[in-house]
Amino acid sequence: MKLVKTSVKRPVGVVMIVLAIIALGVVSVRNLNVDLLPKVDLPVAVVATSYEDAAPEEVEKLISEPIESSVSSVEGIETVQSQSQAGSSLVMMMFSSGTDLDQALLNVRESVDQIKGLLPDGAANPSILRFNPEQMPIMSVGLTGDKASKLTEVANDQIVPFFERQSGVASVTVEGAKDREIQVVLDESKLQQYGVTAQGITQALNNANQSASVGVVEKGNKDLQLRVTGEFESVDDIKQTIVQTERQGTVHVSDLADVSDTYKESSGKTLVNGEEGVVLSIMKKTDANTVEVANNINNSMDEIESDLPSGFQTNVIIDTSEYVKMSINSVVQNILIGGLISFFVLLLFLKSVRATIVIGLSIPIAIISTFTLMYFTGETLNVLTLGGLALGLGMMVDSSIVILEHIFTYRQRGYSLVDSAIKGASELAPAVIASTTTTLVVFLPMVFVEGIASDMFAPLALAVSFSLIASLIAAVTLVPMLSSKLLAKATEDSGRRYWFNRFLDKVNNGYRAVLRWVLGHRKTTVFGTIAIIAGSLALIPMIGASFMPSSDQGELQVSVETQPGSSFEHTEAVTEKVDKKLEKYDDVMETSYLNVGGGGAMAMGATGGSATYMMQLVPSSERDRSTGDIVQDMSDDLQTVAGAEISVSATDSASGMGNPIQISLNGPEHEVLRQLAGEVVNTISEVDGVHNATSSAEAGVPQMRIQIDAEKAAQYGLTEQQIMGQVRLHFTGQVASQYREDGDEMDVTLMFPEEERSTISDLEDMKINSPSGATVPLASLADFKEVQGPVSLQRENQEPQVNVSGELGDRDLGSVTNDVKEKLDQMSLPEGYSYKVGGQAEDMAKSFSDLAIALVFSIFLVYAVMAVQFENFLFPFVIMFSLPATVVGVLGGLFITGLPLSIPAFIGVIMLAGIVVNNSIVLVDYINIIRRKGVDRYEAILEAGPSRLRPILMTTLTTILAMVPLGLALGEGAEMQQPLAVTIIFGLTVSSIFTLLLIPVVYTLFDDLTAKFTRRNKKH
Known part of the structure; x- marks a missing residue:
């Protein structure tokens, strides 16, 4: 080939190009975005609306349903889900894969704008957002101090602006913060004494807190703007606000109420490592480097610590970059170990350090080139892309091995170094290109795979493809050039490492003997192979299936749920019992964050009856138990805590992909669905492996329903709306105005003393003011009934829905899902009600289906490439018989290692389709070459097999042994690539054995069949 000749004749040019690639690669790797996993494209939009103090039923009817109806016709929407909670509505739209989300958001905004006028008064303006998984915090920093009242002020005024100035930080939110508020606590006896109503005070505060332009006057040749200023400048201004009495007198607000500058009432509490505090959650910019942003924050900690008031300190609670760095380091370590193993394997076979270096140089060149290509294609440096490099490490040298060995052959025939390099590389370059192409084409169908499987593994496919293309170019340019300069002494036989040549001779003799036997017992060989493959299929039920491997990130979440409606004090008392139980885990606990009752991002929708712990364990290398073991032990210990339902779960890379088990129940009535959900929970809890x-x-939450008697209310000149407003003011409070101070704006809230709004008697005795000035107890105007109200109401595609979810115990997802479906099928659901299994189980089924189609297309493309290479349809068909035997290795490997069939393992199967045929190509191609020289078929096979055994062993061993570190899951984050590596290691090992024995037999059978047809055609 011309490229080979040019590289040998112009070595300086090749060296300069290599140096340029190295320089570009170094620059690229410094600028690559580092993350744990590739970006997952989730085409999801959210419409969020608040409707203060409304019950879930009202929110659903008045907010959620109109929004659902308006957006359901937007093009590209697959599913519309809504969640209606007390005071808020959340409508989520899932679009089909490939939808232009920017355009979709515009369409959603137009649809929502059309129904804004139909929403009730008091409903907030709907917010339309793009759901982005990258908006999750990359760090959580706790702030504690000896002055709890100052925590929020210090966090908002000092730390938030400081962190937001750091490079790559998008935003910082404060969880557990206390919002400042001017509280106007009314004295009811004073209100009655002066004849003033709460509405009158609200109007007075609003009127006194106004500024406006009132016109223009002339002064000389200038126009002066007239502006009346009357905004509150101090809390004293609020106290001195004048209120008109019913007798046309005036009093000040301070005569009617106690005005104080304080914080809003909260039913939540945040503890950082056991101390009261606040938590700052840090989000990075979309294109920012996770590790770099976290390093910027960590490096700036000392600076902000020195500026904090005395007694205040910060603690990093969660730092996702730590796990990212450990995972990346472990993969890099595995790459280095795999590279060393490949180097020693080559040294063992080649007996020459120089020859090994010639081949080994293709590895760093390929890796550096891959970094450059990844940078220009926008890929991130993550566990999967680096894992792709580690997996492709052994394959990178395959092309170089074949080229170098052929150069050796010409050198031994007496050709000069230059001629050997040119002739040896030129002759095998087409075959090497074809062989590499069969490996590359298996990734093409991945383009048509959608969803998480594509988002997660397309970058891996690109990394492997880039590395193989780079190694192929190095094999046909760099290897011949270096061979022509460095291998003068390497080709001289000095007798070194004779023991290994002797060992290979014994292996060759043994292989030749076995080959003779299988050629003499062809039927036995074929049927024996079929029996082994069939036997391996029996392992499938014992292997099971899962979506994605779980990784030990060392993050735990403990959820505590007390009885619905429990007070904050009761829940706090329960958490104190939990704290005592957790003390035994202090040796493995690094940091912890507790949120009781709400106020934190993790406790969204929480009430006083719930609490959430987030805990970071020490790295796995510093503890003798896995996160899963600790979760199980902790769960068992906490079940003894009375008064609450407590669940413990681990956070890992698969946590953001939904619950492992999720059953959606749909039907016309929420109440019926709630009853069915209880039955489903009891039913699936009986399934072995279902946890929590x-x-x-x-x-539901206990509710006191107030049924107003419209007739009685009308007798006093009152409407239901007026009565509802007074009840809300009495028990919830009402924002009367806004107060600005130093650029901050806070609510001025009217409320009654807590002791007048805490019991049912307070509700019944509450005085309702009529328009005539009379007061009447609420009990005279309404009936009271205590009921159980829902916490939230869910709908999917405009139909009520309830979800039942569960986590996995000690079984695989596939087996548990099958058992759950069997149990559910035995239930008799009422007419109009149905169930659907979703979550990771649904994603797994869809991904497996897509990958199965991709596998079929990959096999076809591999056959097509070989048909072009051989210019024959029969020989590629013979070679393809090495694929069925791969099943034995794949299933056997997963069974031996105890790993279920997962998406990474399936990707490994697809990769094997392109890898295992390479050895068969080498063998069949050489048999044909010998036969074309006039050698008998039987003798040609006996000669080709042993002579090709050496390069087959070299390429197979380098590929397999380079993946062993990944197969052993050494280091943090290696669990993600382990199934893929195990699949390839065992699949390629077993396939290579069958290739060396079965393919010659199949070759003879098809050759006989061809000859029979040929003779029959000649007779005709």
């Missing part, structure tokens, strides 16, 4: 089964429609 819960329903989204757990027991």
